[in-house]
Amino acid sequence: MSTHIGAEPGEIAPRVLLPGDPLRAQWIADTYLDGATEYNRVRNMLGYTGTYRGTPISVQGSGMGQPSLSIYANELFRDYDVRQIVRVGSCGALSADLDLRDIVLGMTASTDSAMNKLRFHGLDYAPAADFALLEATWRASSSRGARTVVGQLFSSDSFYPPRPELTTLLKEHGVLAIEMEASALYTLAAQYDRQALSVCTVSDHIVNGTQTSSEDRERTFSDMVEMALDAMLEVPVE
Numbered sequence: 208m209s210t211h212i213g214a215e216p217g218e219i220a221p222r223v224l225l226p227g228d229p230l231r232a233q234w235i236a237d238t239y240l241d242g243a244t245e246y247n248r249v250r251n252m253l254g255y256t257g258t259y260r261g262t263p264i265s266v267q268g269s270g271m272g273q274p275s276l277s278i279y280a281n282e283l284f285r286d287y288d289v290r291q292i293v294r295v296g297s298c299g300a301l302s303a304d305l306d307l308r309d310i311v312l313g314m315t316a317s318t319d320s321a322m323n324k325l326r327f328h329g330l331d332y333a334p335a336a337d338f339a340l341l342e343a344t345w346r347a348s349s350s351r352g353a354r355t356v357v358g359q360l361f362s363s364d365s366f367y368p369p370r371p372e373l374t375t376l377l378k379e380h381g382v383l384a385i386e387m388e389a390s391a392l393y394t395l396a397a398q399y400d401r402q403a404l405s406v407c408t409v410s411d412h413i414v415n416g417t418q419t420s421s422e423d424r425e426r427t428f429s430d431m432v433e434m435a436l437d438a439m440l441e442v443p444v445e
């Protein structure tokens with residue numbers, strides 16, 4: 208057991224899908240994994256291991272925001288020797304070219320969080336995705352129905368932004384969508400020399416105000432999960 212994950216050593220696979228919502232983790236395990244067993248219920252942050260096309264895969268909820276994700280990513284990398292993490296999340300679109308249910312593969316993730324300012328003594332570090340996972344997911348997207356784009360995410364500490372005018376600035380600098388975890392995931396993967404990617408489905412549109420339901424966010428974002436699973440199987444664990 209680690210501090211926040213109740214699994215025994217060896218119960219978590221080297222490849223992990225990491226949605227923010229623990230009930231999305233349960234849905235992914237029920238829908239895609241053969242022989243899935245629950246290894247974590249601590250704080251109801253559900254985690255499961257099963258197989259996908261014969262390869263062991265785990266799926267673990269991360270909670271919302273970089274502090275919560277960092278607890279799970281640290282423990283997965285450090286205590287369970289996880290090699291690949293693909294976040295399968297939801298995001299708010301900034302780009303007018305994006306529609307609800309489009310998918311963004313986060314090549315980079317800027318942030319307003321102070322976590323990396325502390326870590327890098329004020330330097331501006333550029334958290335980036337693992338190229339092999341990004342490229343494999345991009346290829347896997349071509350056989351799915353959802354439109355997929357590669358580009359910049361912004362990982363915000365605030366779901367309700369205290370300074371909404373800053374989203375305009377981000378948009379003007381090419382940021383496609385806002386979510387709340389990718390920056391910390393990429394930074395921790397770099398620290399532990401592991402592979403990570405954030406794949407996010409547009410759940411709401413910050414510019415035009417349209418949105419999906421909470422039930423949709425929990426259990427209907429299948430395209431991103433399928434492309435992430437296909438990509439993980441293609442990329443050897445390092």
Ligand SMILES: O=P(O)(O)O[C@H]1O[C@H](CO)[C@@H](O)[C@H]1O
Nearest residue numbers: 226227228271296297386387
């Ligand atoms: O759907 P998940 O993966 O939780 O991701 C997004 O949704 C939450 C906010 O509603 C934040 O965690 C954000 O990053």
Ligand SMILES: O=c1cc[nH]c(=O)[nH]1
Nearest residue numbers: 297298299385386387
């Ligand atoms: O963090 C998030 C996730 C979805 N939609 C948003 O606007 N922000």
